[in-house]
Amino acid sequence: MAGFRGIISVLSALGLWHLMSVLLGGQILPSPLSVGRDFILCLSQPYFYGHFLTSARRAAAGVAVGLLLATPLGWLMGSFKKLDLYLSPLLFMTYPVPKILFLPVLLVMLGLGEAPKVVLVAVTVGYQVLVVTRDSIINLEPGYVETFNGLWPGRRRKLRKGLALVRHVFWPASLPSAATALRLASGTAVSVLFMAESFATERGLGFFIVEAWGNLDLNRMFSGILAMGLLGGAFYVLANMAERKLCPWVSRKN
Amino acid sequence: MIMSGASVKVSGLAKSFGRGLILKDLDLNLKPGESLALVGASGCGKTTILKILAGLCPYDRGEVKLEPSDLVPSFVSQDLGLYPWKTVWENLELPLVLAGRDKKARNTKVKTIQADMGLEGLDGRYPHELSGGQKQRVALGRALIVNPSVLLLDEPFSALDALTRESLGLHLASLWSGLGLTMILATHSIEEAVFLGQTIAVLGGCPTEVTAVFRNPGPKTPAFLTDRLFLDLVRKVRLALAVTGGQKTETWEKSGRV
Incomplete structure (x- = not known):
């Protein structure tokens, strides 16, 4: 039943697209059929694959770096009030700033290579994961830590206790929120990647789209947009799969 | 025990x-x-x-x-303190993991406490999948597993x-x-x-x-x-x-x- 509803939903969107294409004229908005034909044609070209893989690699690297840095920092900020007092004003002052504004700064600092694009995606994903992870620790039921203190044998070995607390309480407690943040961030990451790839580079789907736009090749432009959407969708699905694998108690509840 | x-x-x-x-x-x-x-x-x-x-x-x-x-001493709080991300087995085993007991000793001890508390067959269940009485038994079992x-x-x-x-x-x-x-x-x-x-x-x-x-x-x-x-x-x-x-x-x- 869910699959049937999904098909209905996709077919409705395609129908609406087709209707708009007819109303606006194929020169402004190509029909889904012509874009589909061109997309299949693109899929057979190594040139297109190259752009797709470059974007996928940049997005994956950015998401991984953002996740690996932001998650432990979120635990630390959530766990240590003094550290949070110093870092949270900085976090919340910079959080509303659109991360794309960092692109010129990153280009000046890191050059025109891969680094600024990866860092931009990492910063975008990292901010969202950081805020959510920090909040999930701060809002953790106090009973969980108290129970842990009751179960911990003896009063010594503070470092081992801290590491065990992260492993058995903080890490699993923050996972569902981090997975949600990752799902949300996957869309944003692809958006900023498009911006980062739209200039000062000749590789990636962002460049592919802008190049096709410049050549007024709307079918190719839409093929690029479709590929970028699929990239974002793939990250969304991967985040979902990771959540199901890492948080089985959540998926079984739902 | x-x-x-x-x-x-x-x-x-x-x-x-x-x-x-x-x-x-x-x-x-x-x-x-x-x-x-x-x-x-x-x-x-x-x-x-x-x-x-x-x-x-x-x-x-x-x-x-x-x-x-x-x-x-072992303390069982009013809200039981069962971790929702741990299965019945993992919740029972946790005090032994924290105490650094080896896997074999943990398995033996958990099986004994499961039998004592009437928790057999619930190994893989999460707390939200248990009845109130079963949750209570898990919390009691977890408190008793360290021989308090x-x-x-x-x-x-x-x-x-x-x-x-x-x-x-x-x-x-x-x-x-x-x-x-x-x-x-x-x-x-x-x-x-x-x-x-x-x-x-x-x-x-x-x-x-x-x-x-x-x-x-x-x-x-x-x-x-x-x-x-x-x-x-x-x-x-x-x-x-x-x-x-x-x-x-x-x-x-x-x-x-x-």
Whole structure:
């Protein structure tokens, strides 16, 4: 039943697209059929694959770096009030700033290579994961830590206790929120990647789209947009799969 | 499962939160293997007493002594403290993991405690997939798995229906008498206090102190629940709570000392 509803939903969107294409004229908005034909044609070209893989690699690297840095920092900020007092004003002052504004700064600092694009995606994903992870620790039921203190044998070995607390309480407690943040961030990451790839580079789907736009090749432009959407969708699905694998108690509840 | 209880001695215990004095000059004295039920109104400090005994809450004045001192108390909180991300097996196993016990020893111990608590076949279930009684058994099992010297229970069966309460109360009583561990429980339920406590301490007043003490020599068997002695004690404890409104009185059969 869910699959049937999904098909209905996709077919409705395609129908609406087709209707708009007819109303606006194929020169402004190509029909889904012509874009589909061109997309299949693109899929057979190594040139297109190259752009797709470059974007996928940049997005994956950015998401991984953002996740690996932001998650432990979120635990630390959530766990240590003094550290949070110093870092949270900085976090919340910079959080509303659109991360794309960092692109010129990153280009000046890191050059025109891969680094600024990866860092931009990492910063975008990292901010969202950081805020959510920090909040999930701060809002953790106090009973969980108290129970842990009751179960911990003896009063010594503070470092081992801290590491065990992260492993058995903080890490699993923050996972569902981090997975949600990752799902949300996957869309944003692809958006900023498009911006980062739209200039000062000749590789990636962002460049592919802008190049096709410049050549007024709307079918190719839409093929690029479709590929970028699929990239974002793939990250969304991967985040979902990771959540199901890492948080089985959540998926079984739902 | 062989355990042995510790003696518990609390003298002159005082605790305040902010400017408000919650506990004042509280004395408790339990021999190894004894059980004590603390009964009193909400907010009178029952949980605070248990947390202090468990080493989870600092106190202002007085002395808390467990003998032998190397034995550990196990505390089961009112919300049970089961981790929703851990299965029944993982929740039971956690104290042993934290104590650094090897996998083989952990497996043996968890299987034994599962059998004792009637938790077989629930290994892979998460807490949200359990009934209230099953959750309670897991929490009790997790507390008992480390062979504690003192078992501290905060409102152990408060969230359960009457039948499950009674059946778990009987189970706990048989575990307690079989294991010989010292047990202190805080409860609102007068029947539960009278059934499980060899000593029942009524808490009241502001700051809280022991206002009346009753001894219960009866056996912890199902038949005792309908015994005249049990019903008489329930009536007396109820009266002690209701008439004084928690205020200390000189008319009770024992002084305010446990």
